[in-house]
Amino acid sequence: MPVQPLALPRRSFLTLTGVAAGSAVMLGTEPALAGPGQLPTDPLFTLGVASGDPHPDGVVLWTRLAPEPLALDGLGGMPDIAVNVAWDVAEDEGFRRVVRRGVERATASWGHSVHAEVRGLRPDRVYWFRFRAGGQVSPVGRTRTAPARGARLGDVTFAFASCQNVPDGYFTALRHLATEDVDFILHLGDYIYEGSSAGSIGRPHLPAAEVFSLSDYRIRYSQYKLDVDLQAAHAxxxxxxxxxxxxxENNWAGDHSQPDSEPDQDPAVFRLRRAAAYQAYYENLPMRRSSMPRGPEMQVFRRLQFGDLLQLDVLDTRRFRDQLLTDQSQRWDPARQILGAEQEAWLLAGLGAATARWKVLGNQVFMFDADHTAGEGERYGMDTWGGYAAARQRLFDGLVERDVENFLVVTGDAHRSAASDLKLDFADMSSRTVGTEFLGTSISSGKDGADMDDLGAVWLAENPFLSFHNAQRGYQVCRLGRDEMRTDYRVVPFVSEPGAAVSTRASVYVQSGRAGVAHVSE
Known part of the structure; x- marks a missing residue:
């Protein structure tokens, strides 16, 4: 019988096996391919299907075999065998016109996950896909390729979301998101929460304790991916x-764990935990092999193109940042990094050379400079770009030097929504506006929320570059046109029970060639 994973003290975590680069679980020799009768007869595709990272000629297709997804050893009820998993891509939902087929090997060392990188598809087309293994057929997913690079487009529509926490609320927003007519969905982090929480809605975390090991992270992902609303949005x-x-882990930075009861934690210990977390993240999400982690390293930042309208730069604001400050007077230290030198240079070079009309950053923590204190005095969040103010200034100065127009930032993390002008100098409203940021709320983190809360009132009073604020749960839909873009803030009134309706709380507009919010329709 499998043993219940234990919550180990952090100093004991170094002794864990199977998560460091070069360990048997990541690089070991795979057993022989599964033969007849070796696969479980229970349903294999319990965690659904997904697709991701669309290119003009193809996408990556994902699934994971898990007949017992919450098995206590984290192996999903699968034996230690390799399995051939077939996939089909069709032009119709009934699979009468199959245009591509292939086979991927799902191995125990990667949690029997499948990442099929399909090529040879036509640009800007809708396709349907499915998987087959052990005589079983998966649910059907719908995907779409990106338009041809440079193709003249009338519009591109995408949604962005973040922060889904099982104990905090139901994923009702994702159920509604699944019905939106979008070209792709951008998820900006906090796909799971690593902590221990029972919540108040009868959906406690599994395992109950904070997760540290690869098996623990795998179980936590399985719990989240069993959610039918999340599966619907992926499909x-x-x-x-x-x-x-x-x-x-909450508020980690580079090789440094969250400052907590053990602020002197050895970075080598934290790198082991990050290796486990990165592997489980990759195993459960539709990422390309170029993002396959190698121990505690994973390639997150990347660039995607959508015709002549959109260049999307996906950032990594965690792996290369310096430690969080405890003294905000040091936030203008020019040596501090949030992107790291390599990623910062890559981003500025790409923005300077961009030919797409709209340049969008997929960004984890908000960029605008939000004073959190009413009246006299100032207080800024150190986990955001505000804690790395000099690095933000380098980015903004680089935008001006390269004459970058139509610069947009979409952001998660904060469990609230806001629209902000990005000022070259946030202390001077007459300074140049270099772009616009759309901060998006959470799917369920923070529980039901409210239309306005105390922090929101302070933000609007103290930060005149903000045009909108809301603290309900939901997601955002962005429509980029040739002359104008619009972000619809879609909200649900509650997540403490299922069944909430969705509505548009506000629409925020930006005009092409004019930085900053043009107007807000509420």
Whole structure:
């Protein structure tokens, strides 16, 4: 009988096996391929299907074999065998016109996950896909390829979301998101929460304790991916994903764990935990092999193109940042990094050379400079770009030097929504506006929320570059046209029970060639 994973003290975590680079679980020799009768007869595709990272000629297709997804050893009820998993891509939902077929090998060392990188598809087309293994057929997913690079487009529509926490609320927003007509969905992190929480809605975390080991992270992902609303959203459109802090540990920075009861934790211990978290993240999301982790390293930042309208730069604001400050007077230290030198240079070079009309950053923590204190004095969040103010200034100065127009930032993490002008100097409202940021709320983190709360009132009073604020749960839909873009803030009134309706709380507009919010329709 499998043993219940234990919550180990952090100093004992170094002794864990199977998560470091070069360990048997990641690089070991796979057993022989599964033969007849070796696969479980229970349903294999319990965690659904997904697609992601659309290119003009193809996408990556994902599934994971898990007949017992919550098995206590984290192996999903699968034996230690390799399995051939077939996949089909068709032009119709009934699979009468199959245009591509292939086979991927699902191995125990990667949690029997499948990442099929399909090529040879036509650009800007809707396709349907499915998997087959052990005589079983998976649910059907819908995906879409990106338009041809440079193709003249009338519009591109995408949604972005973040922060889904099982104990905090139901994923009702994702059920509604699954019905939206979007080209892709951008998920900006906190796909899971790593902590221990029972919540108040009868959906406690599994395992009950904070997760540290690969088996623990696998169980936590299985719990989340069993959610039918999450599965529906994955099956509806391709996803582009990037992790944030809770996908590993709250407020981690680079090789440094969250400052807590053990602030002197050895970075080597934390790297082991990050290796486990990164592997489980990859195993459960539709990412390309170029993002396959190698121990505690994973390639997150990347660039995707959508015709002549959109260049999307997906950022990694966790792996290369310096430690969080405890003294905000140091936030302008020019040596501090949030992107790291390599990613910062890559981003500015790509923005300077961009030919697409709209340049969008998929960003984990908000960029605008939000004073959290009413009246006299100022207080800024150190986990956001505000804690790395000099690095943000380098980015903004680089935008001006390169004459970058139509610069947009979409952001998660904060469990609230806001629309902000991005000022070259946030202390001077007459300074140049270099772009616009759309901060998006959570799927369920923070529980039901409210239209306005105390922090929101302070933000609007103290930060005149903000045009909108809301603290309900939901997601955002962005429509980029040739002359104008619009972000619809879609909200649900509650997540403490299922069944909430969705509505548009506000629509925020930006005009092409004019930085900043043009107007807000509420």
């Amino acid at each position: 509806a459109a391709p996803w582009i994903v990037a992790p944030d802090d809770h996908d590993v």
